[in-house]
Amino acid sequence: xxxxxxxxxxxxxxxxxxxxxxxxxxxxxxxxxxxxxxxxxxxxxxxxxxxxxxxxxxxxxxxxxxxxxxxxxxxxxxxxxxxxxxxxxxxxxxxxxxxxxxxxxxxxxxxxxxxxxxxxxxxxxxxxxxxxxxxxxxxxxxxxxxxxxxxxxxxxxxxxxxxxxxxxxxxxxxxxxxxxxxxxxxxxxxxxxxxxxxxxxxxxxxxxxxxxxxxxxxxxxxxxxxxxxxxxxxxxxxxxxxxxxxxxxxxxxxxxxxxxxxxxxxxxxxxxxxxxxxxxxxxxxxxxxxxxxxxxxxxxxxxxxxxxxxxxxxxxxxxxxxxxxxxxxxxxxxxxxxxxxxxxxxxxxxxxxxxxxxxxxxxxxxxxxxxxxxxxxxxxxxxxxxxxxxxxxxxxxxxxxxxxxxxxxxxxxxxxxxxxxxxxxxxxxxxxxxxxxxxxxxxxxxxxxxxxxxxxxxxxxxxxxxxxxxxxxx
Amino acid sequence: xxxxxxxxxxxxxxxxxxxxxxxxxxxxxxxxxxxxxxxxxxxxxxxxxxxxxxxxxxxxxxxxxxxxxxxxxxxxxxxxxxxxxxxxxxxxxxxxxxxxxxxxxxxxxxxx
Numbered sequence: 001x002x003x004x005x006x007x008x009x010x011x012x013x014x015x016x017x018x019x020x021x022x023x024x025x026x027x028x029x030x031x032x033x034x035x036x037x038x039x040x041x042x043x044x045x046x047x048x049x050x051x052x053x054x055x056x057x058x059x060x061x062x063x064x065x066x067x068x069x070x071x072x073x074x075x076x077x078x079x080x081x082x083x084x085x086x087x088x089x090x091x092x093x094x095x096x097x098x099x100x101x102x103x104x105x106x107x108x109x110x111x112x113x114x115x116x117x118x119x120x121x122x123x124x125x126x127x128x129x130x131x132x133x134x135x136x137x138x139x140x141x142x143x144x145x146x147x148x149x150x151x152x153x154x155x156x157x158x159x160x161x162x163x164x165x166x167x168x169x170x171x172x173x174x175x176x177x178x179x180x181x182x183x184x185x186x187x188x189x190x191x192x193x194x195x196x197x198x199x200x201x202x203x204x205x206x207x208x209x210x211x212x213x214x215x216x217x218x219x220x221x222x223x224x225x226x227x228x229x230x231x232x233x234x235x236x237x238x239x240x241x242x243x244x245x246x247x248x249x250x251x252x253x254x255x256x257x258x259x260x261x262x263x264x265x266x267x268x269x270x271x272x273x274x275x276x277x278x279x280x281x282x283x284x285x286x287x288x289x290x291x292x293x294x295x296x297x298x299x300x301x302x303x304x305x306x307x308x309x310x311x312x313x314x315x316x317x318x319x320x321x322x323x324x325x326x327x328x329x330x331x332x333x334x335x336x337x338x339x340x341x342x343x344x345x346x347x348x349x350x351x352x353x354x355x356x357x358x359x360x361x362x363x364x365x366x367x368x369x370x371x372x373x374x375x376x377x378x379x380x381x382x383x384x385x386x387x388x389x390x391x392x393x394x395x396x397x398x399x400x401x402x403x404x405x406x407x408x409x410x411x412x413x414x415x416x417x418x419x420x421x422x423x424x425x426x427x428x429x430x431x432x433x434x435x436x437x438x439x440x441x442x443x444x445x446x447x448x449x450x451x452x453x454x455x456x457x458x459x460x461x462x463x464x465x466x467x468x469x470x471x472x473x474x
Numbered sequence: 475x476x477x478x479x480x481x482x483x484x485x486x487x488x489x490x491x492x493x494x495x496x497x498x499x500x501x502x503x504x505x506x507x508x509x510x511x512x513x514x515x516x517x518x519x520x521x522x523x524x525x526x527x528x529x530x531x532x533x534x535x536x537x538x539x540x541x542x543x544x545x546x547x548x549x550x551x552x553x554x555x556x557x558x559x560x561x562x563x564x565x566x567x568x569x570x571x572x573x574x575x576x577x578x579x580x581x582x583x584x585x586x
Contacts, residue, residue: 262520323519330521370522382521 072293077159080288084166087281088115088173090274094336095177097271098329098381100263102452103181104462110188114173117189118196122168127161130201131209137217140205148213160212163291167232170285171200174236175429177381179243181263182250184444185457187436191243191429199428200235203421207231211291222410223417224402226300227289229344229394230421237388238422240379242429247443249378251450260373263380268328275332279308282339286346296347303346304339307358311338314362322366330366333382337365340387341394345401353401360397361390392418475570475586477538478547481507481563484533486555493550494537501586502537513561532563538570538586 054060092111096104124145132140142148148157172195179188206216207225225231255261265271286304287297315334319327338358342349345357368385377384399406399414436442443449448456455461482490487504494502508529515528539547548565556562575585 260523262523262525264520319522323522323524325519327519327521366522373522 069293073291074156074159076293076297077163077288077291080284080291081159081163081166083281083284084163084170084288085115085281087166087170087278087285090277090279090281091170091173091177093270093274093277094332095180095274095381097267097269097274098177098265099180100452101266101463102454104266104454105458105460106185106453107176107180108462109185109458110176110183110192111173113189114176114192114196115169117193118169118172119165121193121197122165122201123161125197126168126201127164128201129198130205131160131164131212131214132205134205134209134214134216137209137215137220138206139202140209140214143213157212160291163288167228167285168196168200168204171232171236171239172196174233174383174387175240175243178240178379178383179247180380181453182247182443182449183243184441185453187440187442190436190440191432194432195239195429199239199425199432200232203235203424204231206420207417218413218417218420221413221416223413224348224398224410225344225395225417226347226398227286227343229340229342229391229398230417232391233340233343233387234391234395234418234421235425237384237386237391238425239429240383241377241388242426243433244377244379244384246430246433246437247378249376250380251446253378254376265329265380271332272328275335279335279339282308282343286343290347299351300346302351303342303349303354306351307338307342307346307354307361308335309338310355310358311335311341311362311365314359315366316362318363318366322370329382330369333365333369333386334362336386337361337390340390341397343391344394345398348398348403349401350403353397353403357394357397357401361393364393365390392422475538475573475583476541476544477536477568477570478544478551479566479568480535480551480555481509481565482533482535482551482555483557483562484531486557487533487535489554490535490551493554494547497546497550498543499537499539499547502535504533504535507532507534511561511564530561538573540583540586 096107128144129140132142134140206218209216287300312335316326316331319330338361341361368389369382399411573585
């Protein structure tokens with residue numbers, strides 16, 4: 001009966017719409033009238049069809065409603081995955097903008113391969129280590145090669161994998177920026193595979209394993225990291241730190257007298273476009289981490305935006321005070337710092353707290369960039385400060401500003417997570433880069449670095465038409 | 475024949491070009507150049523590190539004209555390129571030995 005009533009109502013409603021359409025064009029527009037009637041007629045067979053179904057019971061309604069919810073969860077998770085995928089473009093643009101034109105092809109290739117090789121590595125190994133069945137809470141042992149999916153079986157693992165693989169690729173690609181303009185491409189590829197296959201997923205499983213078949217020791221202690229300030233961003237940031245240390249600074253970055261000699265990025269609008277793209281992508285990164293279409297996403301969305309805005313503003317103000325002029329590069333880093341910091345606490349703090357968290361991130365990122373320059377760790381895009389330092393800050397903030405109340409224990413677990421992430425990631429990445437350096441070589445020769453990686457590593461030129469060339473015209 | 479090379483503030487190019495067109499200069503070559511004179515450079519900041527910009531962007535125009543036109547060209551450039559502030563640029567006048575139009579092979583004043 002219920003169903004009959006519903007369909008009748010629906011039909012009525014549609015009819016009203018049809019009449020409205022007709023009336024609003026009653027100035028003699030026959031064409032619109034025809035469309036309005038057509039619309040009504042099209043609705044008739046549909047309501048007839050519904051009327052022919054078996055009578056609904058509370059149970060059948062429940063099943064139908066649950067199915068709609070399940071479908072909405074799939075759609076939201078996959079839309080969010082697409083938004084997070086787009087962040088790859090953001091990272092590529094930020095990195096290219098902040099570096100020199102002679103290395104732009106190399107940067108595009110690294111970002112392209114981070115996602116491509118990372119996808120395959122995460123499919124084969126990473127996902128299983130992160131979300132496979134884990135008796136000890138230290139390492140997943142099932143689900144390699146997406147074996148949790150069988151044709152005809154529950155496809156949720158596919159949607160979930162898709163959402164997770166874009167996260168793994170984010171962690172991998174963060175490192176690219178800090179190692180820009182001097183890293184040997186072949187060595188970078190090996191790193192890229194290993195971070196997506198091993199370094200990221202093993203730590204990720206400790207904090208997030210129970211989202212699927214796993215269960216990590218860190219999450220069992222109550223570690224809060226909703227969307228990955230630590231799991232994704234600090235992992236990327238601390239691996240970036242290891243990479244930048246093993247590589248050493250770019251030629252010409254630090255003078256003999258200890259002065260910092262800035263190496264200007266070649267396209268600031270491109271860097272800014274990258275940050276806008278990342279900001280957009282974060283609306284998938286954080287709200288999508290619900291992996292469910294529910295009302296929680298509204299607050300997460302708002303928190304994400306407010307923290308980014310506050311971070312951007314405070315970074316601008318800090319740069320204005322420190323350097324006398326509002327600096328674009330730092331302001332862009334500030335927006336990203338706010339986004340990284342809110343990633344962990346986005347679901348468990350109030351919007352007002354989000355502003356405070358973002359604002360502190362904005363100040364912190366400027367001071368951090370200056371600090372790493374002072375100790376001569378050359379990070380062309382500020383990845384260590386944005387992702388490593390502010391990933392740690394955001395994770396701590398999740399404990400401090402927790403809406404459900406905070407305690408020394410909550411904060412202690414957060415600090416444990418931050419420390420564990422640093423120790424695990426920094427040392428595994430450091431050893432990996434040292435091995436790469438000793439075997440195939442991590443850094444290009446000084447000649448290649450001066451000439452540019454595009455010509456020497458890839459035999460190309462990113463902007464051939466912007467310079468005098470002797471190409472034949474015909 | 476004389477060649478007049480003038481270094482200008484970039485935003486003055488259009489005005490100078492129109493003025494030269496009016497007095498009968500039929501062609502010119504321009505290039506984007508950088509340099510410094512008494513204006514010197516200025517300081518800029520990138521990611522917190524200050525650096526000195528020694529070479530300021532300028533436009534160089536080159537025109538070759540009959541010797542009789544030189545003083546009018548020079549005064550037109552002065553009139554239209556000057557702002558009165560430091561960094562307005564310079565004008566150089568050089569002798570030209572020969573000019574040839576590639577398409578027709580014409581030489582001398584015919585070629586310019």
